[in-house]
Amino acid sequence: MVYSRRIELKTAGFCDVNDITEELRRIVAESGVTSGIACVANPGSTAGITTLEFEPGAIADLQDALERLAPAKGRYKHDATWGDGNGFAHLRSALVRTSLAVPVHDRALVLGTWQQVVFLDFDNRPRKRKLQVVVVGE
Amino acid sequence: MVYSRRIELKTAGFCDVNDITEELRRIVAESGVTSGIACVANPGSTAGITTLEFEPGAIADLQDALERLAPAKGRYKHDATWGDGNGFAHLRSALVRTSLAVPVHDRALVLGTWQQVVFLDFDNRPRKRKLQVVVVGE
Amino acid sequence: MVYSRRIELKTAGFCDVNDITEELRRIVAESGVTSGIACVANPGSTAGITTLEFEPGAIADLQDALERLAPAKGRYKHDATWGDGNGFAHLRSALVRTSLAVPVHDRALVLGTWQQVVFLDFDNRPRKRKLQVVVVGE
Numbered sequence: 213m214v215y216s217r218r219i220e221l222k223t224a225g226f227c228d229v230n231d232i233t234e235e236l237r238r239i240v241a242e243s244g245v246t247s248g249i250a251c252v253a254n255p256g257s258t259a260g261i262t263t264l265e266f267e268p269g270a271i272a273d274l275q276d277a278l279e280r281l282a283p284a285k286g287r288y289k290h291d292a293t294w295g296d297g298n299g300f301a302h303l304r305s306a307l308v309r310t311s312l313a314v315p316v317h318d319r320a321l322v323l324g325t326w327q328q329v330v331f332l333d334f335d336n337r338p339r340k341r342k343l344q345v346v347v348v349g350e
Numbered sequence: 351m352v353y354s355r356r357i358e359l360k361t362a363g364f365c366d367v368n369d370i371t372e373e374l375r376r377i378v379a380e381s382g383v384t385s386g387i388a389c390v391a392n393p394g395s396t397a398g399i400t401t402l403e404f405e406p407g408a409i410a411d412l413q414d415a416l417e418r419l420a421p422a423k424g425r426y427k428h429d430a431t432w433g434d435g436n437g438f439a440h441l442r443s444a445l446v447r448t449s450l451a452v453p454v455h456d457r458a459l460v461l462g463t464w465q466q467v468v469f470l471d472f473d474n475r476p477r478k479r480k481l482q483v484v485v486v487g488e
Numbered sequence: 489m490v491y492s493r494r495i496e497l498k499t500a501g502f503c504d505v506n507d508i509t510e511e512l513r514r515i516v517a518e519s520g521v522t523s524g525i526a527c528v529a530n531p532g533s534t535a536g537i538t539t540l541e542f543e544p545g546a547i548a549d550l551q552d553a554l555e556r557l558a559p560a561k562g563r564y565k566h567d568a569t570w571g572d573g574n575g576f577a578h579l580r581s582a583l584v585r586t587s588l589a590v591p592v593h594d595r596a597l598v599l600g601t602w603q604q605v606v607f608l609d610f611d612n613r614p615r616k617r618k619l620q621v622v623v624v625g626e
Contacts, residue, residue, distance in 0.1 A: 214626045216523045216593055247354045249389045249451065249486055251525045251591045256600035257541045264444045265395045269428035273441045276427075277420060282553060289552075293545035303549045306540045310603070313451040313525065313589040315389045315484040317354055322482040324394035327448070344598040346591040348486055348525050348624055350352045385492045387527045387589070387624050402582045403533045407569035411579045414565075415558060451589040453527045453622040455492055460620040462532035465586070486624055488490045 213350055215243030219252070219343040223259075223333035226284075227275050227304075231266045232343070233328040236314075236321060239345050246319050248349015253311035255344070258301035258335040260308030266328035278304050278334075301334035308332060316349055351488055353381030357390070357481040361397075361471035364422075365413050365442075369404045370481070371466040374452075374459060377483050384457050386487015391449035393482070396439035396473040398446030404466035412470075416442050422474075439472035446470060454487055489626055491519030495528070495619040499535075499609035502560075503551050503580075507542045508619070509604040512590075512597060515621050522595050524625015529587035531620070534577035534611040536584030542604035554580050554610075577610035584608060592625055 217239045219232055232252070240250055252261060264270055281304070288299020312329065315322040323329070333339055355377045357370055370390070378388055390399060402408055419442070426437020450467065453460040461467070471477055493515045495508055508528070516526055528537060540546055557580070564575020588605065591598040599605070609615055 214523045216591075247352045247484060249387060249484055249525060249589075251451075251589050253591050253598045254600075255598050255603065257539060257546075257603040262444050263395060263448050265428070265440055267428070267431055269426065269431035269437065270395075270440045270444075272427040273437055274444050277441055277445065281419075281557075288545065289548040290541070290543070290545035293543055299545065299549055302541055302546045303553055306538050306546075306550050306606075307553065307584075308445075309447075309585075309588070310539050311588070311590050311598075312447070312449070313387075313389050313527075314449050315354075315391050315482045317482050317484065322391045322393050322449075324392075327393065327395040330444075344591045344593050346523060346525055346593065346625070349484070385490045385622060387525060387622055389589075400582050401533060401586050403566070403578055405566070405569055407564065407566035407575065408533075408578045408582075410565040411575055412582050415579055415583065419557075446583075447585075450585075450587070451525075451527050452587050453492075453529050453620045455620050455622065460529045460531050460587075462530075465531065465533040468582075487622070 213245055215347045217345050221341050223339050225333050225335045225337045228333050229271045230331045231328045232331050236329055240316055240321055243347040245316050245347045245349035248316045249313055250316050250347045251313045252345045257305050260305050260332045261312045263327050264330045265326045298336045304334040351383055353485045355483050359479050361477050363471050363473045363475045366471050367409045368469040369466045370469050374467055378454055378459055381485040383454050383485045383487035386454045387451055388454050388485045389451045390483045395443050398443050398470040399450045401465050402468045403464045436474045442472040491623045493621050497617050499615050501609050501611045501613045504609050505547045506607045507604045508607050512605055516592055516597055519623040521592050521623045521625035524592045525589055526592050526623045527589045528621045533581050536581050536608045537588045539603050540606045541602045574612045580610040
């Protein structure tokens with residue numbers, strides 16, 4: 213059994229953190245899959261997907277860490293190539309990754325109570341994003 | 351074909367590194383799947399799963415690197431929210447990730463001889479953990 | 489439906505970045521899978537797989553960041569164990585990860601136009617690598 217759906221969202225960019233857990237849960241519920249794997253991805257190289265307790269403190273801590281790893285005001289060779297000034301966003305995206313696979317068990321995503329799936333838009337401007345979700349299982 | 355099993359383990363916390371490869375191998379063998387994908391996850395936002403050569407030197411190097419990325423004695427905004435003092439654990443978990451997908455080929459996980467799947471408990475106390483494994487394939 | 493194929497490549501080591509997107513695309517096309525999940529992995533603990541815009545600037549930025557995270561000339565406890573001098577490669581591999589899952593939709597990998605799947609060889613010598621790809625879906 214395979215079920216495929218999109219999640220569309222408007223982001224603010226600049227490392228904003230968006231909780232996409234409820235949409236993922238709804239898609240898994242609709243899929244009818246009891247046991248399997250859900251995979252979500254953003255097509256693009258300036259964003260990332262991971263999991264986090266979605267509360268302001270943990271969000272800010274992750275943003276601070278990414279700023280240390282790949283400072284927004286740093287110098288990037290990508291910017292020399294394209295001049296679009298978002299080299300830091302490309303670097304963050306490669307480090308955080310743009311897709312996530314999560315097991316589905318008992319018709320639900322295997323996540324903790326205080327754990328959300330988050331979409332991070334690293335780009336240096338607001339963006340419209342279309343994420344693809346595929347659920348495979350039985 | 352979908353096969354689902356739990357791995358239960360007691361951890362020491364404080365970035366202890368646990369080798370879960372043998373349990374994963376056993377589950378893949380039991381599943382009868384010849385070719386497919388295995389996905390393992392910890393529900394929770396203070397642990398991580400990745401791969402590593404499970405020997406004391408490489409383990410210590412990874413622990414040292416995570417201590418640089420997210421120092422245990424650092425200041426975290428998450429701690430201001432909840433006061434549970436494990437902000438560093440949340441940050442490490444978001445960076446390392448809490449789930450891992452590995453191909454299954456010829457009835458076996460695609461891993462190197464010197465490569466193990468490791469579960470890292472970043473929390474600031476011992477924990478009991480229940481990981482979920484799902485194997486999808488034929 | 490499950491389809492499994494290898495990608496073989498010769499690398500230069502020392503954090504060279506190899507674009508494996510075309511081979512992955514070909515394998516997904518051959519698989520006949522319309523909708524599903526593709527998972528690619530390198531068996532071994534001194535390499536990594538992620539996504540990146542494959543252009544010289546972004547490649548150099550990622551290499552620079554990995555050099556900051558795990559310097560090639562740093563001191564590693566792994567090297568004390570084995571004396572093979574590639575402790576930095578093991579650390580980079582554990583942080584970047586050795587497998588990647590990407591959704592397949594409309595018979596294609598869900599990737600952006602400027603996004604490639606890259607294989608990074610962190611080892612301190614040229615290597616021959618055999619990556620395993622499994623596509624699961626319908």
